[in-house]
Amino acid sequence: MSTRNGLFVAVALALAAFPLTNVAAQSPPAPRFGTSATPAEIAGWNIDVTPNGAGLPPGSGTASVGAKLFAANCATCHGAEGQGIPVPGHGVYPRLVGGIGTLKNNLPIKTVGSFWPYATGVFDYIRRAMPFTHPQSLTADQVYALTAFILWKNGIIVEDATMDAHTLPAVKMPNAHGFFTRPPPETANIAPIETPPFRPSP
């Protein structure tokens, strides 16, 4: 009997000696990889707003309401006028206002007003990430109002404009056309990587 057949017989004998139920009972427990996310849990994470406004929730707000919210929740870090605040040894809490038209300068001032291409992104960012120490604590109305305040401080909308799911996507940002899609790298004239020929071991 060859070694291979001998092994087969040995396995067959082992299986006969231990009924399958016994084998299953002794196998290690299935890995516990958690539970399936519920629709409510998924909805909690599914908060992205696209440039055209898809994903914006119901609600609305104006700059005057946003001014009070900004003073109470944001000004300690971003400055009362959104001018940013230096943090000694750590750079600066971001400036949110101004710098429009400076992007081609040697020292461009990048702010929400000067740099960001979509007004809807301001809503998404604030709702998702601010205030820095209490992210996702604001209501939709509050986020609309804060977005309106920052856009107004940048001179992009008028003070009494109401921002909501309909008006916000229509706001044109100064740098809306400052971004381009990076073209794919040129690969047509690059030789394929040579792989050594397969040589079976003797």
Ligand code: HEC
């Ligand atoms: C404790 C300090 C702090 C508070 C309070 C705070 N922020 Fe911020 N904010 C930051 C920091 C730090 C960043 C930069 C985060 C990063 O780049 O990862 C930032 C970034 C931002 C940006 C993006 C700026 C850019 O150009 O990238 C916006 C918009 C913003 N905050 C709005 C707000 C609003 C609105 C509030 C109040 C509801 C607020 N922040 C409260 C610290 C704070």
